[in-house]
Amino acid sequence: MHRTVIVISVSARPDGSESIFCPGLFTPTAAQDGTLVRIRVPGGIVNSQQALVLAEFAAKLGAVDLQVTNRSNVQLLVKSLDQADFAALQAVGLAAPIASVDRFRNIMASPTAGIDPQMLVDTRPLVKSIDSYISSSPHLTGLSAKFSIGIDGGEALSIGQRPNDILLLARPAGLRLMLRMSDGSPGGDASLTAKSGSPTGQMLDTRLVWGLEQAVEVFATLSDLYLQHSGAIPLVPSEHRRSRQPRFRHLVKHWGLDWLRANCPGAELTRETVAMPQGGYQYLGVHSQLQSEYFYLGVVLPLGRLTLEQLRGLAEIAAIYGNSEIRLTPWQNIILPNLPAIQPVIGALERLGLSVNPKHSAGSIAACRGTLGCAAAVIDSQNHALAAIRQLTLTSPVQIHISGCDKGCAQPLPSDIALKGTSQGYEIYLHAPGAVFGRYLYPAMPADRALEVVQKMLQVHQALSPATSFRDFTDRHDLSTLLQFFHA
Numbered sequence: 248m249h250r251t252v253i254v255i256s257v258s259a260r261p262d263g264s265e266s267i268f269c270p271g272l273f274t275p276t277a278a279q280d281g282t283l284v285r286i287r288v289p290g291g292i293v294n295s296q297q298a299l300v301l302a303e304f305a306a307k308l309g310a311v312d313l314q315v316t317n318r319s320n321v322q323l324l325v326k327s328l329d330q331a332d333f334a335a336l337q338a339v340g341l342a343a344p345i346a347s348v349d350r351f352r353n354i355m356a357s358p359t360a361g362i363d364p365q366m367l368v369d370t371r372p373l374v375k376s377i378d379s380y381i382s383s384s385p386h387l388t389g390l391s392a393k394f395s396i397g398i399d400g401g402e403a404l405s406i407g408q409r410p411n412d413i414l415l416l417a418r419p420a421g422l423r424l425m426l427r428m429s430d431g432s433p434g435g436d437a438s439l440t441a442k443s444g445s446p447t448g449q450m451l452d453t454r455l456v457w458g459l460e461q462a463v464e465v466f467a468t469l470s471d472l473y474l475q476h477s478g479a480i481p482l483v484p485s486e487h488r489r490s491r492q493p494r495f496r497h498l499v500k501h502w503g504l505d506w507l508r509a510n511c512p513g514a515e516l517t518r519e520t521v522a523m524p525q526g527g528y529q530y531l532g533v534h535s536q537l538q539s540e541y542f543y544l545g546v547v548l549p550l551g552r553l554t555l556e557q558l559r560g561l562a563e564i565a566a567i568y569g570n571s572e573i574r575l576t577p578w579q580n581i582i583l584p585n586l587p588a589i590q591p592v593i594g595a596l597e598r599l600g601l602s603v604n605p606k607h608s609a610g611s612i613a614a615c616r617g618t619l620g621c622a623a624a625v626i627d628s629q630n631h632a633l634a635a636i637r638q639l640t641l642t643s644p645v646q647i648h649i650s651g652c653d654k655g656c657a658q659p660l661p662s663d664i665a666l667k668g669t670s671q672g673y674e675i676y677l678h679a680p681g682a683v684f685g686r687y688l689y690p691a692m693p694a695d696r697a698l699e700v701v702q703k704m705l706q707v708h709q710a711l712s713p714a715t716s717f718r719d720f721t722d723r724h725d726l727s728t729l730l731q732f733f734h735a
């Protein structure tokens with residue numbers, strides 16, 4: 248088999264044109280305490296053998312743990328890549344044989360693909376076919392590292408609302424192309440709209456439909472369009488677009504939806520309307536599968552983190568009790584599928600220090616690496632989030648996002664409470680539709696004070712409106728009323 252191993256230098260693009268903010272396996276980025284590498288896992292499914300190889304790879308490089316990312320990938324903070332055995336990862340399919348295209352394997356699918364009782368199409372073969380295409384296509388090297396595709400098979404645990412440049416709705420009638428037209432970030436390009444079409448929130452329904460067997464053709468068509476035309480797009484100056492490469496939506500904004508349709512000859516144009524999949528399915532804990540003899544377990548990982556010992560233990564549990572699969576979720580937790588019995592698995596997980604309790608506080612808190620792993624960070628969001636997991640008392644699920652700067656990478660969708668990192672501490676925000684951070688509530692304050700304020704907000708909600716969710720409670724009041732409540 249053809250294997251090429253290239254480590255592209257830290258913080259430089261292959262063409263040397265700009266810094267890399269999204270680490271890859273062969274394109275690591277410098278972090279405060281080492282080097283950050285990201286291993287792409289298309290569809291988020293790893294098996295026990297891959298997990299053990301991954302643990303070995305990480306241990307050899309001095310990593311103490313790994314982190315599941317919000318794209319179902321795996322991130323490692325390593326001391327050095329000098330001893331990196333890339334060939335071991337390539338041999339088990341955890342890295343592309345052609346190093347220069349590895350970081351474009353950005354393919355997301357539901358973590359319950361193929362096992363979800365509501366699914367309409369099993370998307371796993373589609374993910375595999377696109378991954379094979381990317382992994383063997385050196386001409387894709389000029390893509391943006393953020394060029395990403397999600398495939399939604401109609402599962403209850405939908406990834407349709409997750410931020411993918413391209414979303415394919417896989418339905419029995421075919422693959423329908425939706426495009427993400429905004430990143431939702433403050434100061435970002437939320438105002439982008441296509442010249443025609445059907446905006447659905449931040450998504451544009453192109454009404455283009457391919458056959459289910461044409462997944463690779465869809466990807467090849469769109470990636471070729473990007474490669475041929477992205478160089479002609481004028482850059483939109485924005486402090487939130489650090490990359491100098493446009494996103495796919497900027498091509499459609501520039502030339503219009505009719506241009507896109509004219510350049511997709513393999514697709515049919517449909518008049519039928521379609522509902523956008525909704526998120527919010529609670530998958531932690533015990534769940535029935537489509538295959539009635541099996542269950543799946545949603546397991547909580549604090550901030551997506553897993554020690555190498557826990558990873559090895561999970562590999563063993565999956566092999567003994569399941570079908571060897573461990574599924575990484577874009578919500579930074581994991582799913583163990585295909586379990587005929589539950590109690591022994593829960594016991595084995597507890598011995599590893601892992602919980603399946605849907606009310607665990609770690610299930611509510613998301614944070615990026617902050618200063619521990621990102622050059623743009625202004626605050627140690629990761630350790631502050633670990634403190635929040637220890638200190639906050641949550642009596643009902645409340646989504647809390649703690650961000651290392653104003654970009655909000657860890658939680659691209661609106662959360663109930665957001666702490667935005669600044670050089671003076673954290674500003675505090677409350678949910679607002681369509682905005683990563685939401686309504687500005689409090690100016691910047693030190694991290695420990697911010698956690699006290701959040702705890703008070705949670706207590707006030709429980710005292711005044713325990714029967715409604717935190718989000719419903721805050722959504723129904725204006726900010727001045729809420730401030731009176733919180734200060735009473």
Ligand code: SF4
Pocket residue numbers: 615616617618621622623624625650651652653654655656657
């Ligand atoms: S939100 Fe976090 S990961 Fe994203 S750029 Fe800011 S500090 Fe870095």
